Structures are given as C-alpha cells and as structure tokens.
Amino acid sequence: MPSPVDIPFRSFIDIDRNAATPIFLQIVNQLIKAIQHNRIPPNAKLPGTRQLSQLLNVHRNTVVSSYDELAAQGWLIIRPNQGAFVISSIPTSRAKVHAQSHYPKETGFSFKRSILLDNPYDFGDYTYVFNDGTPDIRLTQINDLSRVYSAAMKRKMNRKKMGYYNHEGSEYFKEQLAHYIHLSRGLNITPSNLLITRSSEMSLFIISEILLRAGDIVAIGSPGYFSANMIFQKNRALLYVIPVDQEGIDTDALRRLCEKQKVRMVYITPQHHYPTTVSLSAPRRMALLQLADRYGFAIVEEDHDYDFHYDKQPLLPLATADTGGMVVYVGSFGKSLAPGFRTGFIVAPDNLMQEMRKHLGIIDRQGDVLMEHALGEMIEEGVIHRHLKRSLKIYKERRNKIINLLDGKCSSWLSAEKPSGGLAVWATFHSPINLAKLAQHSAENQLFIPRNILYQQKGLTAMRIGFGHMNEEELEQSLRLFCETIKQLG
Structure with a gap:
C-alpha cells in the first residue's frame, strides 16, 4: 500500500478560489478523477485531514467535508482511528492517464451516420x-411581450399550473389559436384539431413518423424546401420532384406520376412556394384536391408565412376546401415576434390528431405553458393583430x-x-x-x-x-x- 506521502496530490488538485463551485466539491471531483485514473490506487490511504488541508492551503473542515462526501458516494472507506482509504475495487479505464485532463474527442462505440441530415445552414459574422x-426582431413590440409574459408568470392560477403541463398544449392557447385561425384563414376547427409544436420542422417530423414508411413516395415541388426533404428522406421515403412554374406545382405532371406510381404524400407550400414565392393558382388547387380524392394520397400543406401579405387578400388555405380529410395543415404562429414567442401548429382530423399527440408526448413532453398562455392573451387582447x-x-x-x-x-x-x-x-x-x-x-x-x-x-x-x-x-x-x-x- 503506497504511503500518502508518496502520492503527489498537488499535481492533480488545482483549486480555483474564484469559481462558483465550492472548494470542498472541487477537491471531491478532482480526487474522484484521480481514483478513476489510478493516480490514487485501490486501498491507498489518504493523508489525514489536517495534513491535506496544510498541503492544499485550505481549512481543515473543508477537507473533512470532502472526505465525508467521498465516503457518501462510495469512493472512500473511513475507518475509525485508522484513516480514510480508497475502496478496493475500482473499474479500470482503458484510456491513458495523461489523456484524461480533456474530454474525449470521439466515442468508444460505433453509431449510424447520415449525410441526409447535414446542416445546410451557414452563419457568419459579417456587416x-x-x-x-x-422577420426583423427589431420591429418586435418588446414592451407588449414582456408585459404579457410577466403578467402570466405572476398570476397565482398560473403558478399553480407550472408544476404540471399537459403535453397536448395549453387549452387556453388552443382555444384562442383555433378562433384566430378560423377568423384569419377560414378553417372551421376546434381545439381538438390542433397540435402545438415548437416549429414547422417539428410538425413535419411528427407527420412523417406517422404517415411514411420506407419506400413510400413523396411528391415535392422542384426547386423545393431542403429541410422538409431531409425529414422525408430520414424516414427512407422516395422523393419524386414535380416541376413548379408561375402557377405553382404542375398538377398535370403529378397526375401522370400517380398513373404510374402509388403516391403516399404530396408536400406543398401553396401560399408562397418555397423557394420561388409563387402562389398555387385556384384551378390547380382544385385539381390537387381532386387528385388526392382519386388516388388517395395525403396532402401536407405548409403555410410558413401566411401572415405576410401586401397587395391583396391571400388565397385561403387548401385545407378550407378539403371535405374528404385529405389535407394536413402545418402553420406557424408569432413568426413576426421575437424567436422565443414563435410556435408551430398542426391542423388535422381527430383520428390523426390522437396519434400525433402520442409522438409529441415523447419528444416534447415539457412544453412551455407560460409562453403559450402569453400568446393566448396576445390573441385575446388584439396585440398580435396590432403588431402585424x-x-x-x-x-x-x-x-x-x-x-x-x-x-x-x-x-x-x-x-x-x-x-x-x-x-x-x-x-x-x-x-x-x-x-x-x-x-x-x-x-x-x-x-x-x-x-x-x-x-x-x-x-x-x-x-x-x-x-x-x-x-x-x-x-x-x-x-x-x-x-x-x-x-x-x-
């Protein structure tokens, strides 16, 4: 058994007196690392608390607290009248001792890599x-946002609800949002037809998990939206591109595809096609719905910027003319607000909504009840309308x-x-x-x-x-x- 004098404690215990972590915990954490990496071998006796405190230039009670914590965690055994000893059985690390001052750069296990999900976004610090x-967040009415959010936090009724969140979303927000969507987009829905998500991408992810299987055909416009395409490909769907012209997606080309292949889903952004910004014409909207009824494919309609119109009244969403339950509508709310106040949503028939709630409960069980309540109040008070x-x-x-x-x-x-x-x-x-x-x-x-x-x-x-x-x-x-x-x- 090595003598405590032979162990160079000063070489691996470095105390930062300006750190937020208490000194006794700094000692605990560094001694654990030393034990794990065999700098202090099993069964080794540690210096007495007085001796180590003098060595590290700390109060003796600090070392006493460190030893007590190490014993409580199971790293030390304190024997009366004998001292503190490292436990006898410690799992051996494969890594070299000198490399353990840094976090590992690579995993020690293999995993699946995918080029489909490579981040296409670039960022740079330029003028x-x-x-x-x-949107320009500088236009956001910060005073309105802070007032409504602060009020939501202070209300006693909300503080009681903070400890529990129904992952299906705030019922108050859903009621207000359903009313807002009905007035602004003509969708005659109830809160039961709404699923609140974090973003349009999360909405598409949930929809794809439910609707798509390996080998399913998804028809997309060309050029199209790369993020949506990555989500569909992640589910091993086959993407078939349909040309987009000044009237939007070519429904004749889609019909020819349906005559040859079984199409599972058509993904469109009909209000302003991404990226070309063209709107799907009224005749093609009706043709698309007729093709869905005839060939049985689902239409996923994403309205990423419905709120931003300048010259005329926008065409109502395709979902407003859907009588057969063929359209799943994906939208966003609060896009003109600061990022923390934006949210996504899905509108769909009840039976599909039941399944989507299950998936949301797995990936976003916590939700954000305060933000949703604040957004609901902004709708009810008319703040959203005035800001837009x-x-x-x-x-x-x-x-x-x-x-x-x-x-x-x-x-x-x-x-x-x-x-x-x-x-x-x-x-x-x-x-x-x-x-x-x-x-x-x-x-x-x-x-x-x-x-x-x-x-x-x-x-x-x-x-x-x-x-x-x-x-x-x-x-x-x-x-x-x-x-x-x-x-x-x-």
Missing part, C-alpha cells in the same frame, strides 16, 4: 447578411425597395418578380454564374451569402433573397456590394 426570409398591422406596412416598403434595387442595379444580370407576400424574393440569373464563387467574393466584401439560399442546377441559376430582416439602408448597402461582386465576376 451584411442575406438569408432565406426572416404595423409591421406589414414596413415589410411592404422593404419588399418594394429590394425589387427597385434589383431592377436598377442588377437588371443586367438577373431579374426578380415582386412577390405578393412573404419575406423573400426569387432572383434568377440571365446566364449561368458560379454561385459558390459569388458567395466567396461577397464574403470578402463583408456580405455573407449562405449556401442554403443558392440554387444551381441544369437550366437554373437562382437565389432566394430575404429582405425582412434588413432596413432600407442595409438593403441599399448589401445590394450595392452584391451587384458590384457580380460585376467583378463578369
């Missing part, structure tokens, strides 16, 4: 940044600004149609240009262009350029840099 169309009314005027001005800038500065190289809604424009180049080089050279000029907004394939060179997050001065400067970079590339 100007393009994205695929996000104010922000829509600003977003419309920004949409007009970016179209004028593209038409004026970049018309020699690309063209962009003015969208009726949404927070992005679709710009197509007149002739092919290397978009990767364009992004690289733009970054050198402090304009960041992420790869997820670039679309380059045979016969198509295009970009989805978000305008919602930039004010007019930022739009002017970023578009100036953008067009100058295109000019440099010839």
Whole structure:
C-alpha cells in the first residue's frame, strides 16, 4: 500500500478560489478523477485531514467535508482511528492517464451516420447578411411581450399550473389559436384539431413518423424546401420532384406520376412556394384536391408565412376546401415576434390528431405553458393583430425597395418578380454564374451569402433573397456590394 506521502496530490488538485463551485466539491471531483485514473490506487490511504488541508492551503473542515462526501458516494472507506482509504475495487479505464485532463474527442462505440441530415445552414459574422426570409426582431413590440409574459408568470392560477403541463398544449392557447385561425384563414376547427409544436420542422417530423414508411413516395415541388426533404428522406421515403412554374406545382405532371406510381404524400407550400414565392393558382388547387380524392394520397400543406401579405387578400388555405380529410395543415404562429414567442401548429382530423399527440408526448413532453398562455392573451387582447398591422406596412416598403434595387442595379444580370407576400424574393440569373464563387467574393466584401439560399442546377441559376430582416439602408448597402461582386465576376 503506497504511503500518502508518496502520492503527489498537488499535481492533480488545482483549486480555483474564484469559481462558483465550492472548494470542498472541487477537491471531491478532482480526487474522484484521480481514483478513476489510478493516480490514487485501490486501498491507498489518504493523508489525514489536517495534513491535506496544510498541503492544499485550505481549512481543515473543508477537507473533512470532502472526505465525508467521498465516503457518501462510495469512493472512500473511513475507518475509525485508522484513516480514510480508497475502496478496493475500482473499474479500470482503458484510456491513458495523461489523456484524461480533456474530454474525449470521439466515442468508444460505433453509431449510424447520415449525410441526409447535414446542416445546410451557414452563419457568419459579417456587416451584411442575406438569408432565406426572416422577420426583423427589431420591429418586435418588446414592451407588449414582456408585459404579457410577466403578467402570466405572476398570476397565482398560473403558478399553480407550472408544476404540471399537459403535453397536448395549453387549452387556453388552443382555444384562442383555433378562433384566430378560423377568423384569419377560414378553417372551421376546434381545439381538438390542433397540435402545438415548437416549429414547422417539428410538425413535419411528427407527420412523417406517422404517415411514411420506407419506400413510400413523396411528391415535392422542384426547386423545393431542403429541410422538409431531409425529414422525408430520414424516414427512407422516395422523393419524386414535380416541376413548379408561375402557377405553382404542375398538377398535370403529378397526375401522370400517380398513373404510374402509388403516391403516399404530396408536400406543398401553396401560399408562397418555397423557394420561388409563387402562389398555387385556384384551378390547380382544385385539381390537387381532386387528385388526392382519386388516388388517395395525403396532402401536407405548409403555410410558413401566411401572415405576410401586401397587395391583396391571400388565397385561403387548401385545407378550407378539403371535405374528404385529405389535407394536413402545418402553420406557424408569432413568426413576426421575437424567436422565443414563435410556435408551430398542426391542423388535422381527430383520428390523426390522437396519434400525433402520442409522438409529441415523447419528444416534447415539457412544453412551455407560460409562453403559450402569453400568446393566448396576445390573441385575446388584439396585440398580435396590432403588431402585424404595423409591421406589414414596413415589410411592404422593404419588399418594394429590394425589387427597385434589383431592377436598377442588377437588371443586367438577373431579374426578380415582386412577390405578393412573404419575406423573400426569387432572383434568377440571365446566364449561368458560379454561385459558390459569388458567395466567396461577397464574403470578402463583408456580405455573407449562405449556401442554403443558392440554387444551381441544369437550366437554373437562382437565389432566394430575404429582405425582412434588413432596413432600407442595409438593403441599399448589401445590394450595392452584391451587384458590384457580380460585376467583378463578369
């Protein structure tokens, strides 16, 4: 048995007196590591509390507390009149002792890797940044948000409910949201038809888990939404692309596919197709519903930016004309608010909703009752309506600004149609240009262009350029840099 004098305690016990962790716990944690990695062998006797306290320059009671904690955790045995001893049986670590000061870089076990789920989003710290169309959180009415949220926290009735959350969502919020959806989108639903999620992506994930099996065919528009495609492929579905033109997804091409293959699902963003921003025309909406009735496929309708319309009343969701229960409607609420106040939702018939609640209960059992209650109050008080009314005027001005800038500065190289809604424009180049080089050279000029907004394939060179997050001065400067970079590339 080694003598305590032979063990170099000072070499592996390093006390940080400014840390939030109590000193006695720092000693405990570092002694455990030393025991695990055989720096202190089994059965070794530790120094007396007085001796170790002098060695570490701490109070003796601190060492007493450390030894008591180690004994309580089962690392030491304290024998009266003999001292403290390390337990005799300690699992051996395969790792080398000198490598244990750092957390392992790799697992010691194998696992399945997937290139399908590689994150397509890029982020960069640049003066100007393009994205695929996000709101400007600077327009958020912070005072309204903080007032409603603070009130929700202070109410006694809510404090009583904080300890328990029904994973099906706040019933109060669902009642308010169902009423809001009915008034704004014409969907005659009850709270039983609603599932509250964290995001549109979570909604699609739950739907895919229930509806899709390996080998099922999912028809998607081309070009399409990469995040949704990754979710479908994760469930080993087969993606069949359908062309998208100025009237939206080509229903004739979809019909021809259905005549040859058994289609399980059609995924669409009919209000403003992602990424091209075109709206699905009324004749094609009716044709799509007729095809679903005839061939029995489910329609997943995602309305990611329904609230952002500028020139005319939006077309009602496809789900409002569905009488056969063929449409699952995916939406978002509070997109114009600060990120913590945004949420997703699914509208579906009762029988499908019952199954979706089971899946939500597994992946998001905790929920956020305070946030949902606050959102419900914002609907009931009309805060949401007032905020949208104010922000829509600003977003419309920004949409007009970016179209004028593209038409004026970049018309020699690309063209962009003015969208009726949404927070992005679709710009197509007149002739092919290397978009990767364009992004690289733009970054050198402090304009960041992420790869997820670039679309380059045979016969198509295009970009989805978000305008919602930039004010007019930022739009002017970023578009100036953008067009100058295109000019440099010839």
